[in-house]
Amino acid sequence: MHTGFYDEIHEEFREVVREFVTREVTPHYKQWDAAHMMPRALWEAAAENGLLGLAVPEEHGGMGLADYRFRMIIDEELARADALGAALAFHLHDDWVLPALLQFATEEQKQSWLPRFMDGSFVSSVGFTEPGAGSDLRGVRTKATKNDDGSWTLNGQKTFIGNGISGDGALVLARTDGSDVKQRGGATSFSLFLVTKEGNPGYTPGNQLEKMGLKASDTAELFFSDVQIPAANLIGEEGRGLEYVKAILPQGRLAVAAAAVVVAETVLDQTLDYVTQRNAFGERIADFQNTRFQLADLQTGLEAAQRYLAAQVEGFNAGQLDLAGASKAKLHASEFAKKCVDICLQLHGGYGYILEYPVAQAYLAVRLLTIFGGTSEILKETIAQELLAGSAPNSR
Amino acid sequence: MHTGFYDEIHEEFREVVREFVTREVTPHYKQWDAAHMMPRALWEAAAENGLLGLAVPEEHGGMGLADYRFRMIIDEELARADALGAALAFHLHDDWVLPALLQFATEEQKQSWLPRFMDGSFVSSVGFTEPGAGSDLRGVRTKATKNDDGSWTLNGQKTFIGNGISGDGALVLARTDGSDVKQRGGATSFSLFLVTKEGNPGYTPGNQLEKMGLKASDTAELFFSDVQIPAANLIGEEGRGLEYVKAILPQGRLAVAAAAVVVAETVLDQTLDYVTQRNAFGERIADFQNTRFQLADLQTGLEAAQRYLAAQVEGFNAGQLDLAGASKAKLHASEFAKKCVDICLQLHGGYGYILEYPVAQAYLAVRLLTIFGGTSEILKETIAQELLAGSAPNSR
Amino acid sequence: MHTGFYDEIHEEFREVVREFVTREVTPHYKQWDAAHMMPRALWEAAAENGLLGLAVPEEHGGMGLADYRFRMIIDEELARADALGAALAFHLHDDWVLPALLQFATEEQKQSWLPRFMDGSFVSSVGFTEPGAGSDLRGVRTKATKNDDGSWTLNGQKTFIGNGISGDGALVLARTDGSDVKQRGGATSFSLFLVTKEGNPGYTPGNQLEKMGLKASDTAELFFSDVQIPAANLIGEEGRGLEYVKAILPQGRLAVAAAAVVVAETVLDQTLDYVTQRNAFGERIADFQNTRFQLADLQTGLEAAQRYLAAQVEGFNAGQLDLAGASKAKLHASEFAKKCVDICLQLHGGYGYILEYPVAQAYLAVRLLTIFGGTSEILKETIAQELLAGSAPNSR
Amino acid sequence: MHTGFYDEIHEEFREVVREFVTREVTPHYKQWDAAHMMPRALWEAAAENGLLGLAVPEEHGGMGLADYRFRMIIDEELARADALGAALAFHLHDDWVLPALLQFATEEQKQSWLPRFMDGSFVSSVGFTEPGAGSDLRGVRTKATKNDDGSWTLNGQKTFIGNGISGDGALVLARTDGSDVKQRGGATSFSLFLVTKEGNPGYTPGNQLEKMGLKASDTAELFFSDVQIPAANLIGEEGRGLEYVKAILPQGRLAVAAAAVVVAETVLDQTLDYVTQRNAFGERIADFQNTRFQLADLQTGLEAAQRYLAAQVEGFNAGQLDLAGASKAKLHASEFAKKCVDICLQLHGGYGYILEYPVAQAYLAVRLLTIFGGTSEILKETIAQELLAGSAPNSR
Ligand SMILES: Cc1cc2nc3c(=O)[nH]c(=O)nc-3n(C[C@H](O)[C@H](O)[C@H](O)COP(=O)(O)OP(=O)(O)OC[C@H]3O[C@@H](n4cnc5c(N)ncnc54)[C@H](O)[C@@H]3O)c2cc1C
Ligand SMILES: Cc1cc2nc3c(=O)[nH]c(=O)nc-3n(C[C@H](O)[C@H](O)[C@H](O)COP(=O)(O)OP(=O)(O)OC[C@H]3O[C@@H](n4cnc5c(N)ncnc54)[C@H](O)[C@@H]3O)c2cc1C
Ligand SMILES: Cc1cc2nc3c(=O)[nH]c(=O)nc-3n(C[C@H](O)[C@H](O)[C@H](O)COP(=O)(O)OP(=O)(O)OC[C@H]3O[C@@H](n4cnc5c(N)ncnc54)[C@H](O)[C@@H]3O)c2cc1C
Ligand SMILES: Cc1cc2nc3c(=O)[nH]c(=O)nc-3n(C[C@H](O)[C@H](O)[C@H](O)COP(=O)(O)OP(=O)(O)OC[C@H]3O[C@@H](n4cnc5c(N)ncnc54)[C@H](O)[C@@H]3O)c2cc1C
Known part of the structure; x- marks a missing residue:
């Protein structure tokens, strides 16, 4: 981000993050990528460094780092370490599930859950999307039926679930009004639950989905077969699930926007290095006018993207970022990042096509950004x- | 611009500008456009309202409105009145010639010239470009030879000179080191002069250049045949002309960036009105998904452009906008405005092609912005x- | 077009056209552009050279040049002469009105009208669009009521009518089923008429519409106030107007596609000349890599456009071009031409903005091509x- | 390709290819993709079906299918089977190495080598690129020194070599004039050799390069350490290597262009299927106007690309395709395919990101096409x- 965006306190936090990444992530990331899975130890180490549940308020034992710039620093350092899968995993936990709890959980729920969100003992997933319902969540068929004792029985299937295999539970959107699941539900047909895997044999992750990139982060289908949900695990009120999802979308989309900008700036940096070091026809690649013009264009676009993002982050920190604002931020940043990384890859010539080069990994990563968390069309x-x-x- | 960009003091200034535009510009603008010329009375009225020489410091009798947001308000109100030619004319005077004087004129020169810059009695032109030298000012052939008494004799030809017919003088870049004018000069081959038309029969404007748009603003060739320039009209030091030009480029380019954003926001506004009022196939044009998506894209792009511009304006106000920064601002804003107006025109259907519609005029106006004051390639x-x-x- | 597209017979025809253009068009075109009107003498001269009503079959006294390549040669030569307004005027007559007659007029109508279509004594307009109905012709409100004697009384208003002031009559789409004109009509609500101005005082052209470009071709509103149409001037059958319009769209759209390609190739040629002759920074503009890459891109795009057009022309000549095919041809060619001319203008620097330069005129002309005859969206x-x-x- | 492009004889050949693909490729391709390697059995099966060495003339025991449409059919059928890696492997053999032999090998060399090119016993690589020399082959450092007996000793390193691990030899460009390998060589510094692995212990493939896509095709570095090349394995004359490379570029580039068009048409087809089968918001994805417009654009672009390619194929078949023509073909087709597949992926939503879906594989494949065989910049x-x-x- 541009000079002046971060304060000293953020830079101090960055030191912590950087050390964490150097020590805990970089040496292992390639293995994780090959294994399509990150170990629990990573979460624990992150927890020890205070990198999980950033926004949990002090009254709940957290650090109260609701200022979004702290989250961005984590993204930046992971991006610089070419470890975008880890960023995705943390993102789901901290930018989607946590905000739902912070906004809609009862005091009791918070007391019981938030500590585990911070200590790495509960890794969470976002369980919204289904095979037949992505952009249009009214198509969700997963169904929770209320039992006599107030508990719920959950049946259905989710897909594209990050941390789906490695995690401990999911924030699940389910149909609770008994409406015909083959039809689109109404605005109040759905509720949100925090569903935990432990002790719930009907909660089964499917196989890994073979993603294009971001492989270190596991993604899978989830199957729910007569999963029992205690009454206490309903988030907020019955029937308001879609409303709650909408309420957390601003943070989720802002987060993707931030990730996009971070990736673009990292890749542009790497590309500047590359083109000034490689030669062809007796010139540095950087000296061809085409290269110069592409870089000038990208640098300009990047700075505009940074400023636009900064404005939205400021709005978010002030509690004023609405859905349209976050959607614009994500649209702008993710489309820019996609274009930026593509051009940077091209400037790497054949090397851009080899996964060992960060630009190749970034190319695979950014392709998700215009899809996940609201496609550009939906935005x-x-x-x-x-x-x-x-x-x-x-x-x- | 976005909420929060302007302070109350700017909005008060806006009231003045708006009244001025309503009274002095709107009723006559079409005539001026047809005549390819604006009357001196316009400048005088602007002067009376304090709209000329905004940045002249109080110590020189000015209002000291160096905060660039004041200049932007003039652009905004003229854009809203579909009077972009007037904006261009003022721009040359206040964003190019004036900064040169403020930065490089001696105290004496300032005392003698600045009042006339503010009272409408001296309308100024920028005399840099020549038939054979635009992007590359080292190709300037206009030649000033120093006479024994320290005065100069000027010979040569300029082109594309705004206010060239209607104005009283020009800030002229001329070759002063006697180097061969058929070759590119060196870094110190050129000097800047304030050359006045009055009493100088060798200073002859050529015919109007028939521009694509912005017709109300006159543009012409200028011919200098043994024009006498008093020693006192050399700006700064001999041989530093190119350096001075470079020094005023940031304001000039920032100004074009601002104009671009202003035009884009005005046109987008008008287009929103248009598409919500016109129907086809039983729907509002606004209700076709293609229209919606185009508008969403443009609104997003506009907001990013505004934020980026705001950052540069802030930098400028703090005395920190450098050439690269201003170049990025201009590149980003002008390319965006060009694209934005083009799409908006398309959304007007056949009406977009008719000059009566502001979008058509804006289309013709913005085409200049990626060329004038540094082409996108030069940027x-x-x-x-x-x-x-x-x-x-x-x-x- | 590419080598091999034209046969010798077309090249012979080109000689005729070229001489005609050199003699009859070039010397006067600037005047016509200023007057926003071309004289009848032009049509007469075109007629003498056999350039009107090309496709009229020999049995009706025509030359039977239905092979569309002949029409393209007229476009090419007019484009090369920077006389695109003339191309537009002929286009309306030969590519819209004439095909309607050839396809749907009775033998009697043909015998009475076709000679006048070829001898320049009847210049025709296309009278489809109305202030409230362009893309969606079911919104046409102009109403023709059948009188007892089988004749019709026409009331209403058309707009954007080329040759509207200078011409002798129009192919008018009017509502004939008495349906409520404030609502969209049905598929069979409309009929086509050939309406003549002579002796019809209720047939009044409005003022010129001030177009962005193509000024030599007059464009105006048309007002019909109790205009009397003889029964014999109904084209085909009552109620089939929309069907007929759809039937002539392929030729109309193919014609726009051809014009687009022709303009692009002409402008690219001119630009190649320009950039190899102008210097900056001690190099030809052509030698900057950015210029080279832009030109390479445009040349490649142009060749693809030519090949695609060629395929459609071949289809048309074989009687097999359907509406979707012609729509694709127009979409591809017009969007390419728009982009091509824009980039070429940029390569001209400031000169591209001056109307004296053909590229400026072409820029203004091509902006119509994605709108007229079916907007890109409709395509x-x-x-x-x-x-x-x-x-x-x-x-x- | 469009109707009429292929003749009946090609369609008969297609039957053969299709059966081959169904039987020999489809059942195993996923395994090969996972193994990053295809078995020799594939080549042998291809050979049995007459799919290798298509252009080998009958006088050398080949089928003389020099008409490039036969090669395209192989690409088409492999694309339809989502087996693009196999297409790449065959392409290197048939579109790069074979043409060099056909054009520049002596009668003796042909007799000795061509049979093995057709029977699957000699799988060949293109050995041009080096770590420090891709676009600029004058940077090639691999050095062949002539021994007293006329044989050569080869030392150096190649990279990005397709079939590098699985193959039997490579067409190697090496420096033969003894010039300083740290500097760019001259036009006559290089020669071409057919270098075989068998019996040459110094010829060592390196590890697999982890490519983004096309994984079934192995790609590796090649190391040459005192590799002995018999005099008879020099292709053509010493010092003319670069000239020969240039001579085979037209076919290589045309081949990439053809592959690009083939992939685009396949993916567009699949996408049409997808969007007409998937629903959201109660509509088919195909029914959103955005989808419709994207598809219309792509279909139009595809048809233009097909026509342009057809023209170049025709030129090639007539022996008239020059380097610029092939470069234009490749530039146009590969840039279009890249854009097309990207948009199609987006229309698949999250599924587009999962490798199981052909569109994801195609996305990874097409990214190579603007790089390999001449980057878009070089074109x-x-x-x-x-x-x-x-x-x-x-x-x-
Ligand atoms: C790697 C990965 C990780 C993910 N992680 C998670 C996760 O952890 N948790 C989770 O819940 N989800 C996750 N998702 C799901 C993701 O959010 C969805 O894929 C996304 O919202 C799109 O939904 P879809 O895939 O069903 O596409 P669809 O909704 O089927 O969309 C298909 C296409 O139609 C377009 N479209 C849809 N509606 C309209 C419309 N009205 N107008 C125009 N176009 C339209 C879309 O933009 C898209 O182009 C993940 C996805 C991926 C690929
Ligand atoms: C309406 C109008 C009003 C104007 N008003 C004024 C005025 O009041 N005062 C004044 O002094 N000037 C004025 N100008 C001139 C304007 O600033 C110049 O036109 C502009 O700087 C470009 O110069 P040029 O026209 O000579 O183009 P050239 O310099 O000839 O450029 C031609 C093309 O080459 C490209 N090019 C040039 N150098 C390079 C390079 N190194 N690499 C790649 N591409 C390159 C350019 O970008 C352009 O595309 C005006 C111009 C217009 C059109
Ligand atoms: C210079 C000029 C000359 C002309 N000459 C003639 C002539 O000689 N005779 C004649 O009859 N007409 C003529 N026309 C009219 C021309 O054909 C129409 O302008 C054109 O068809 C568009 O109609 P419209 O202007 O009413 O736009 P509208 O139909 O109002 O369209 C406005 C916008 O909405 C879009 N839109 C419309 N429907 C849809 C949809 N379903 N989905 C998405 N977007 C949609 C359009 O694409 C456009 O962007 C001329 C026009 C011009 C400008
Ligand atoms: C998967 C894969 C398979 C391959 N298979 C083979 C194979 O089998 N055999 C083989 O010999 N090669 C193979 N190649 C190599 C391929 O042909 C080269 O990668 C390609 O030619 C580019 O060379 P480079 O990678 O060295 O890029 P560089 O030449 O280093 O180029 C880097 C960047 O600079 C740009 N550039 C270079 N020169 C200029 C200039 N003058 N002006 C402007 N920009 C310029 C390039 O366009 C590129 O964007 C393969 C490559 C890949 C990725």
Whole structure:
């Protein structure tokens, strides 16, 4: 990010993160990538360094680092270490599941859950998407039926679930109004649950999904077969699940925007190095006008993306980032990052195609960013809706 | 611009500008456009409202509105009135010639010239470009020879000179080291002069250049045939002309960036109105997903452009905007504005092609912005140079 | 077009056209552009050279040059002469009105009208678009009511009508089923008429519409106030107007595609000349890698556009070009031409902004091509419809 | 490709290929992809079906299928089977090494080598690129020194060599004029050799390069340490290596262009299927206007790419495809395919990111196409050179 964006306190935090990454991530990351899985030890080490559950308030034993710039520093350092899969894993936990708890869990739930969110003993997943329902969550078929004792029985299937194999539980969106699961549900048909795997034999992860990139982070289908959910694991009120999902989307999308900018700046840096060191035709690749112009364009675009992101982060920190704002941030940043990394890869020539080169890994990583957490198309729908909200409806 | 960019003091200034525009510009602008010329009365009215020479410090009788946001408000109100030609005319005077005087004129020169810059009695032109030298000012052939009494004799030809017919004088870049004008001069071959038309029969504007748009602003060739320049009209020191030009480029380019953003936001606004009011196939144009997506993209791009511009304006106000920064600002804003207006025109259907519609005028106006004051290509050269400045030269 | 596209017979025809253009168009075109009008003498001269009504079959006294390559040669030569307005005027007559007659007029109508289409005594307009109905012709409100004697009374208003002031009559789409004109009509609500101005005081052209470019070709609103249309001027059958319009769209769109390619190749040629002749920084503009890469891209794109057009022209000549095919041709060619001319303008620097330079005129001309005769959006609708035609409808 | 491109004889050949693919490729391809290696049995099966060495003339025991459409059919069928790695492996053998032999080998060499090119017993690699020399082959450092008996001793290192591990030999470009390998060689510094692995212990493949996609095809470094090359394995004359490379580039580039078009058409097909079968928000993905417009654009672009390719194939078949033509073909097709597959992936939502889906594999495959066999930048250099060839040099 641009000079002035971070304060000294963030830079101090960066020191911690950097040491953590150097020690705990870099030496092992390639193995994790090959194994398509990161070990629990990583989470524990992160916890020890205070890198999980950043935003948990002090009253709940957390560090209260709700200022989003702290989260960004974690992304930055992981990106610089070419360990984007780890960033994704933490992101799901801290930018999706945690905010839901912080916003909608009861005091009791917080007291019971938040400590485990910070100590690495409960790694969480986001369980929204299903084979037949991604952009359109009203298509969710996973069904929770309330039992007489107030507990719930959960049946269904989720897919694309990050930390799905390695994790301990998921924030699950399920249909709770008994509506016909073959049809789209209504606005109040769904509820959110924190569903834990332990002691729940019906909670079964499927096989790894073979992703294009970000392999160190495990992604899988989840199957729920008569999974028992205690009444206490309902988040907020029954029937308000979609509303809650919408409420946490701003942070989730802002987070993706931030990751996108971080990747773009890291890759652009690496590319500047590359093109000034490699020669062809007796010149540095950096000296060809085409290279110069591409880099100038990207640097300019990057700075604009940084400033735009900074404005949204500021808004978020002030509690003012709405859904349209976060959608614009994600749209802008992720589309820019995708273009930026693509051009940078091209400037690497054949080496850009080899996975050993960070630019290749980044290319595979950024392709997710315009899809996950709201496709660019869905973002545009959201933005357009806000943009046209004031205007009179068609008179037809 | 986004909420929070302007303070109350700017909004008060806006009231003045708006009234001025409503009263003095709007009723006449179409005529000026047809005449390819604006009257002196416009400058005088602007002067009366304190809209000329904004940055002239109080000690020189000015208002000391060096905060660039004041200049932007003038652009915004003129854009909203579809009077972009007037914006261009003021821009040349206040964003190019004035900064040169403020930075490099002697106290005496300032005392003699600045009042006339503010009262509308001296309308100024930028006289850099020549038929054979635009991007590359070392190709300037206009030649000033020093006479025994320290005065200078000027011969040569300039082109693309805004306010060239209607104005009173020009900031002229001329070759002063006697070097062969058929060859590129060196870094110290050129000097800057404030050359006045009055009493100088050899100072002759050529015919209007028939521009694509922005017609209300006159643009012409200038011919200098044995024009006499008093010694006192040399700006700064002999041989430092190119250096001075480089020094004022940041403001000039920032100004174009600001104009670009202003035009984009105005046109996007107008387009939102248009597409919500026009129907086809029983729907508002606004309701087609293609329209919605285009608008969402543009709104997002606009906000990013605004934030990026804001950062540069802040830098400028703090005296920290360098050439590369201003070049990035201009590149980003002008390319965005060009794209934005093009898409907005398309959304107007056939009406976008008719000059009566502001979007058509804006389309013609923005095409200049990636050329004037440094083409996008030249900007990229400048940006790349800074970007690669630190890197080791090729070892070959 | 590429080598091999034209045969010798076309090249002979080109000689005729070239002489005609040199003699009759070039010396006067600037005047016509300033006057926003071309004289009847131009049409007469074109007629003398056999350039009007090309496709009229020999049995109707024509030359039977239905091979579309002949029409393309006229476009090419006018483009090379920077006289695109003339190309537009002829285009309306020969590519829209004439095909309607050739396809749907009775033998009697043909005998009475075709000679006048070829001798320059009847210059025709396309009267489809209205202020409230462009893309969506079912919104046409102009109404023709059948009188007892079988004649019709026409009331309404058209807009954007090329040759609207200078011409003698128009192919008018009007509502004939008495349906409520404030609502969209049905598929059979409309009929086509050839309406003549002579002796019809209710047929009044409005003022010139001030177009962005192509000024030599007059464009205006048309007002019909109790205009009397003889029964014999109904084209084909009552109620089949929209069907007929659809039937002539392939030629109309192919024609725009051809014009687009022609403009792109002309401008690219001119630009190659320009950049090899102008210098900056001691190099030819052509020698900067950015210039070289842009030109390489455009040349490649142009050749692809030529080949694609050639395939469609071949299809047309074989009577096999359908609406989707022509729509694809227009979409591809017009979007390419727009991009091509824009980049070429940029390579001209400031000169590209001056109307004296053909590239500036071409820039203004091509902006129409993605709008007129079916906007790019409408084309995409048409193409998508065909593409998805086979697929099963949504089961919802 | 479009209807009419293939004749009946090609379609018959397609039957053979299709059966081969169904039987020999499809059942095993996933394994090969996982193993990063294809077995020799594949080549043997291909040989049995007459799919190797297509262009070998009948007089050398081949089928003389020099008509490039036969090669395209192999690509098409492999693409349809999502087996692009196999296409790459065959491509190197048939589109690069074989043409060099056919054009420059002596009658004796042909008689000795061609049979093995067709029977699967000699799988060949292209050994041009080195760690320090890709686009600029004058940077090749691999050195062949002539021994007294006319044989050669080869030392050096190649990289990115397809079939490098699995193959039997390579067409090696080596420096033969004794010039300083740390400097760029001259136009006549290099020669081409067919170097065989058997019996040559100094010929050692390195480890697999972990490519982004196309994994079934092995790619590796090759090390040459005192490799002995018989005099008879020099191709053509000493010192003409670069000239020969240039001579085979047209086929190599045309082949990449063809592969690109083939992939684009396959993926677009699959995507049409996908979007008509998947629903969201109660609609088929295909019914959103954004989807429709994207598909319309891609279909149009694809058809243009097909027509352009067809023209170049025709030129090739007639012996008239030059380097600039092939470069244009490759530039156009590969850039289009890259864009096409990217958009298609996006239309698959999250599934596009999962390797099980062909679109994901294709995304990884096409990223190579703008790099391998001449980067897009190098192609533009070549094209620009031809374009500006006629123009006068700069007078400076
Ligand atoms: C690697 C990976 C990790 C993921 N991790 C998680 C996770 O941890 N937890 C989780 O819950 N989910 C996760 N997801 C799911 C992800 O959020 C969804 O893939 C995404 O929301 C899109 O949904 P979909 O895949 O069903 O696409 P679809 O909704 O089927 O969309 C298909 C296409 O149609 C377009 N489309 C949809 N609606 C419209 C419309 N109205 N107008 C125009 N176009 C439209 C889409 O933009 C897309 O291009 C992950 C996905 C991936 C690939
Ligand atoms: C309407 C209008 C008003 C203007 N007003 C004024 C005014 O008031 N005062 C004034 O002094 N000037 C004025 N200008 C001039 C303007 O600043 C120049 O046109 C501009 O700087 C470009 O110079 P040029 O036209 O000579 O283009 P050239 O320098 O000839 O450039 C031609 C093309 O070559 C490209 N090019 C040049 N160098 C390189 C390179 N090294 N690498 C790659 N590409 C390169 C350019 O980007 C451009 O695309 C005006 C111009 C216009 C059109
Ligand atoms: C210079 C000029 C000359 C012309 N000459 C003639 C002539 O001689 N005769 C004649 O009859 N007409 C003529 N036309 C009219 C021309 O054909 C129409 O302008 C054109 O068809 C578009 O119609 P519209 O202007 O009403 O735009 P609208 O139909 O109002 O369209 C506005 C915007 O909405 C978009 N849109 C419309 N429907 C959809 C949809 N379903 N989905 C997504 N987007 C949509 C359009 O693409 C466009 O971007 C001329 C126009 C011009 C500018
Ligand atoms: C998967 C794979 C398989 C391959 N298979 C083979 C094979 O079988 N045999 C073989 O011999 N080779 C093979 N190659 C090598 C391939 O042909 C080269 O990678 C390619 O030619 C580019 O060379 P480079 O990687 O050295 O890039 P460089 O030449 O280093 O280029 C780096 C960047 O600089 C740019 N550049 C270079 N020169 C200029 C210039 N003058 N102006 C502007 N930009 C410039 C390039 O376009 C690129 O963007 C393979 C490559 C890959 C990735």
